[in-house]
Amino acid sequence: MEQRRIVFVIFEGFQPLDLFGPYEVFQHAHQLTDGYSCRITAPQPGPVRSASGLSVHAPYGMADLNPADIDTLVVAGGGGVDQARHDPALTRWIAAAGASARRVTSVCSGVFLLAAAGLLRGRRVTTHWAREQQLIREHPEVVVDCDPIFLRDGRVWTSAGVTAGMDLALALVEDDVGREVAHATAQEMVLFLRRPGTQSQFSVPLWSTQPATDPIHAVVSAIHADPGARHGITELASHAGLSPRHLQRRFTAELGIPPAAYVEGVRIEAAKRALAEGDHPVETLARRYGFGTAETLRRAFHRHLGVAPSDYRDRFRSTREYV
DSSP: OOOEEEEEEOOTTBOHHHHHHHHHHHHHHHHHHSOEEEEEEESSSEEEEBTTSOEEEESEEGGGSOGGGOSEEEEOOSTTHHHHTTOHHHHHHHHHHHHHSSEEEEEGGGHHHHHHTTOOTTOEEOOOGGGHHHHHHHOTTSEEOOSSSEEEETTEEEEOSTTHHHHHHHHHHHHHHOHHHHHHHHHHHTOOSSOSSOGGGTOOOOOOSOOSSHHHHHHHHHHHHOTTSOOOHHHHHHHHTSOHHHHHHHHHHHHSSOHHHHHHHHHHHHHHHHHHHOOOOHHHHHHHTTOOSHHHHHHHHHHHTSSOHHHHHHHHSOOOOOO
8 A cells, every 4th residue: 555645834833733633643544554654844854843832853844845745735733823824935835735735734723824825715614713713804715614623625624723633634544544444543542533513612702793882782781691581682672772673783784693693692602601610400501591491402502512512511511629
């Protein structure tokens, strides 16, 4: 079996787990198949300082590798990407390597380097949820979807933050050599072959769009003050002193979503906090936060987060003991 050459691109200020996680997945798969050859490259060979201060030795500089010999290009992310993407030599090399490689991939904010290299025009991509708005703003030529853990659009694969690089690498292994090897690799590394849920379960509410006028501000304040109260369009209109139709139109124009969708989002955030911080039954939380029944809450969680409320609690609840 001919080995597939996987080339990892790092730079000053890269996130170490963006490299180590996927690298280890391919190395474990290699032990099962003898199917991979991994290389680490940087603008220059030698030690490369990561965002955490850990230095990694890059055996190869860009001039040492022929882009035509690369099967899969994996570009790491990290805080240093904001400087690295303005390095013309680096972006030119990534553009050349990406043009000839069978697959082009990024972990977390590494997507910004792929975009700077011109490899993502018209592609649907993902990145860390905290970078979503920056990517949308700076690269309107790209279709951004920050809900999935990873995305494939043709030969371009992108992933969310840090550990999502391992999810991506497992998917690449499965694409190459099948589910059996990918599953064995995941078992050995104690990973999900398919991680449940989407990025939404890890994100925090960003309420970045604020009301522009006092009537809509009054409505938003009422929703946040008591998420479980009756917040139908009639009740919300009374807070604003507007007709229901007028409120619907103005609220959507100012905040970008209809009132009902905003209410549901606030209720889900409240339920998430309660699940992580306490032991109240799902049925109790459903009534408290305006969902009515546990089944309605479960459907809302699956629709927005891709997981059940009980699964969310198991993942995110506090395990601290107080003495």
